Amino acid sequence: MSTSELPASTQERAAQHGLTEHTHGGAALDESKHGGSAFHTVASFDVDDHPVPRGREEDWRFTPMARMRGLHDDAALDGHDYEVTVDADPQVKVETLEAGNAPVRGSSGYVPVDRPSARAWAEADKVVTVTVPREAVTEQPTVIRVNGLSSEKGAAGHVVVTAERFSQSVVVLDYGGSAALADNVEIIAEEGAKLVVVAVQDWADDAVHVSHHHVHVGRDATVKHAVVGFGGDLVRVSSSLDYGGPGGDAEMLGLYFADSGQHLENRLLVDHNQPHCRSDVLYKGALQGSKAHAVWIGNVLIRPEAEGISTFELNRNLVLTDGARADSVPNLEIETGEIEGAGHASATGRFDDEQLFYLQARGIPADEARRLVVRGFFTELINRIGVPEIAERLVASVERELAISEQ
Incomplete structure (x- = not known):
């Protein structure tokens, strides 16, 4: 597939950024010739099904394991040194429920794909649920603030955001203070819903946060998911997205600014598992100072049933000083040639x-x-x-x- 065959918006984006792009189409990937696929990982709620990562695994090779505070291993996640405050639109229902009494937990269909996520799922004793009622159109963002008070003890968290059918809303997850937190965030946009979720990572310098966001986009739903990273010692956010029916439209956006010694890592998986859906990924980062490190891994999987889809992913990094490093790896796996267009691009420069x-x-x-x-x-x-x-x-x-x- 040539660049000229891509949708006009994709051509414009590629030309605008002056990047070398790679477009894909044609026959499905023959895994027997590629030694398997990095897209397919173990998914299980059982912590023991996920081995302790040592940093040599593909999914962990960029992460400084010594700075993880044991969130990936067996450090206790029983800390409660953080506060959750809510500023909600009057139409939106926000509750904090005991984990065993939160039936919406798991409603996104997400199953943990790594050990920190499985540990957080098993050990979070509270679940914050945000529910936007059917056909509601909110007038103000609903803001969930998580303020850490100490990073001495590990903690686990869980948030479920549900936008019911044909609703329109904005939800902001605002993280700050000191913490060592592993958590899961489930985001569900039901049929025809329009939902914006922005997660702002503005932690103190000593904070460690390992998070997994899973977005489920319903039939004809529109979702904009944004991750913003400024603070923290080590922040690793893994975001996955799939579709519940045709017509889903998703934007995955990210902004990050890494300072001296900071490690900011974003890992994405867009799973095109339904026909006639769209995804557009744009992440931008700046880095400055000695040993500032940003990592972006963008994965898009187009399954055999995902005919007529369109997808594009782009990452750009601006290195402001010597001693800073950015790693950017876009990946695309296609199992059907019956698509409107697919492409990816990345660039790092001064x-x-x-x-x-x-x-x-x-x-x-x-x-x-x-x-x-x-x-x-x-x-x-x-x-x-x-x-x-x-x-x-x-x-x-x-x-x-x-x-x-x-x-």
Whole structure:
């Protein structure tokens, strides 16, 4: 399949970013020739079915295991040194239930695919449930704030967000403070629902957070899922998405800014398991300072039954200083050629010297020119997230990060 055969929006995106892209089509992947597939992992609620990762496994090779605080092994997850506060739209029902009395847990169809996720599922004693009633159109975002008070003890958490049929809503998960947290977030958009979920990771410098988000997109539903990362010592968010019927439309967005010593990791799996659905992935990150490390792994699986789908994934990283490192790995597995289009692209680089020269030639000082370039880099993504209530905060956080580099 040539680039010209892709949907117009995909062509425009590829041209806009000036990236080398790879498009795919044709026969299904013959796994016998590829030594199996990295997309297929063990899924089980039983913790013992998931071996303790040592950092040599493909899914863990970028993660600094010594900084995981034992969340991946056997460290106790009985800490409760965090507070949950809620600011909900009047139409939205938010409850904190005992895990055994939360029937919606598991309603997304998610089954843990790694040990930290399985441990969090087994050991979380409370479940925060967010329910948007059928046909409700909310006027304000529902904000769930998790404020950690200490990172000395490991903790487990679980959140379930359900947008019932034909509802329209925005939910913000806002993480901050100090914690060592493993959690699962289930997101369900029922038929015809329009749902935006934004997870903001603005932890203190000592925080460790290992999280799995699973998004289930119903028939003709529209979901926008965004992960924003600024704080924390080690933050690893794995996001998976599948479809419950034809016509599902999903955007998966991410913004991150890694400082000296920080490890920010985002891993995605879009499972096209239904026909005539769409997915669009865009993650952007900036890095500065010694040993700042960002990891993005983007996986898209197109199953034999997923005819007529369209998908594109893009990751861009802007390295601002020496000593920072970004790893970006887009993967695409296709098991049917009957698709509208599929492509992926990634790029990591420094400032565009031509942009800086253009601005400085017009009398703009170097530091201010640098700020303008970084702002422009993130502006498209902030606009795509499209939540005015947090847009100013995201811009301010980017400015805060830039100020750190100038000290």
